[in-house]
Amino acid sequence: MTVEELFSLQADENRLRSLYIELARHEDFNPYKGNIITDMPKGSGAKNFSEWYIEEEERIKSRIEYYKKKVQEDREMIEEYIKEAPYPESDIIRYRAINNLSWEDVGGLIGYSRQQAAKKFWKYVKEEQKERNAHGKL
Structure with a gap:
């Protein structure tokens, strides 16, 4: 087992932790808070905020699920290495x-x-x- 493989568990746990933080920030995000710009035209070409919000949340949650599985696989691989x-x-x-x-x-x-x-x-x-x-x- 290489050193990178040994420490892949720590790296993946750090990524998972940062994704949970990103999800928490995303859930706390309020686009209307502190909006002081006035007299701006409303553009119709931009994405709807609710669509973006849902897509971003799904993206983060899918990455979280991926890293949960990866952490389990990494841990099993390291446990086998430790047994030897x-x-x-x-x-x-x-x-x-x-x-x-x-x-x-x-x-x-x-x-x-x-x-x-x-x-x-x-x-x-x-x-x-x-x-x-x-x-x-x-």
């Missing part, structure tokens, strides 16, 4: 890639310093990647 890892590395990977803890927190939970935890993590990931490349499991 030996004891301290499996916990380090879980705390770092799934729980999104800092190296200080990971080291504290495992009983290592942050440098030791990081070195153990990167050493295992690099060695495992070399093994996969050597066996053609890309």
Whole structure:
């Protein structure tokens, strides 16, 4: 598993979080609030506001559903990877890639310093990647 795949769960969770924020802002949006422009002609060529509002809400909700599924898939993939890892590395990977803890927190939970935890993590990931490349499991 590549480093990008390991941290794809965090990236997708961040995207999902930002989509929820975008949806909340969209639901709170009021186009008439603070409108101080007067004597402007009403154009008929523009989209109806309610159509735009509904389309935008559907777009955001569909992206949320997509990222929910992607987060589940990423988590399952990482869980399989963790099952193959030996004891301290499996916990380090879980705390770092799934729980999104800092190296200080990971080291504290495992009983290592942050440098030791990081070195153990990167050493295992690099060695495992070399093994996969050597066996053609890309």
